[in-house]
Amino acid sequence: MNNEYNLSPKDISQQFITILKDWIPSNSSIAIAVQNTYIYFHSGHQSIHLEVGQPVQPDSIAGKVLHSKKRTDAILDNSLFDIPYYGIGYPIHIQDVPAALVVVLPSTFSVQKLDPYQFLTGKQDEDWNPVAIEKISHIESLQKKTWFYVEGEQFKTSITLKELQMRLPSFFIRIHRSYIVNIHFIKKMSRDLTSNFIVTLKDGSELPVSQSYINTLRNALEF
Structure with missing residues (x-):
């Protein structure tokens, strides 16, 4: 990963994190990926196994957002999670480079909606x-x-x-x-x-x- 993207959470996307905290449940998780690498991760679920520096899988929400540059959502299974979760990915830019912002909501959130x-x-x-x-x-x-x-x-x-x-x-x-x-x-x-x-x-x-x-x-x- 290039050093120009090895930034602190505040430098990365304080504007995005501030907005998200106003509407997502406190036990939600947030991930940001640039150039097929996760550069930021905040876990609201103990069962999520994801780390900064980890490569983005092509079939993940982040991977699909980076490829399509479009909003993507899906129900996530046991590949990274112990139980299903609802994830939403948004195309953003970090230092003019296409990136993906992913919000993972707890299963109870989507169940209440459906x-x-x-x-x-x-x-x-x-x-x-x-x-x-x-x-x-x-x-x-x-x-x-x-x-x-x-x-x-x-x-x-x-x-x-x-x-x-x-x-x-x-x-x-x-x-x-x-x-x-x-x-x-x-x-x-x-x-x-x-x-x-x-x-x-x-x-x-x-x-x-x-x-x-x-x-x-x-x-x-x-x-």
């Missing part, structure tokens, strides 16, 4: 089927596609797992990078031969619980 799904429309063969959300037993991400299950039948949806996690009712719980489960369909929780947790559904389906989500499941079901 109503929970009441149904999902899934594709099966050549038909599209609207299904009431409470009838869905679990949702799976497999081979870059999202599937949900109703009474043993499989339906495909274009909505990603990370987007669903933000919009599903509270009785749906993320238990794995690839699975979200409806707790009303859980029959039991147990350990397998390697002491990893397994969720068994009422239809006999067995879903793995990853270590990063076990506390979420414990807190929800109080065991």
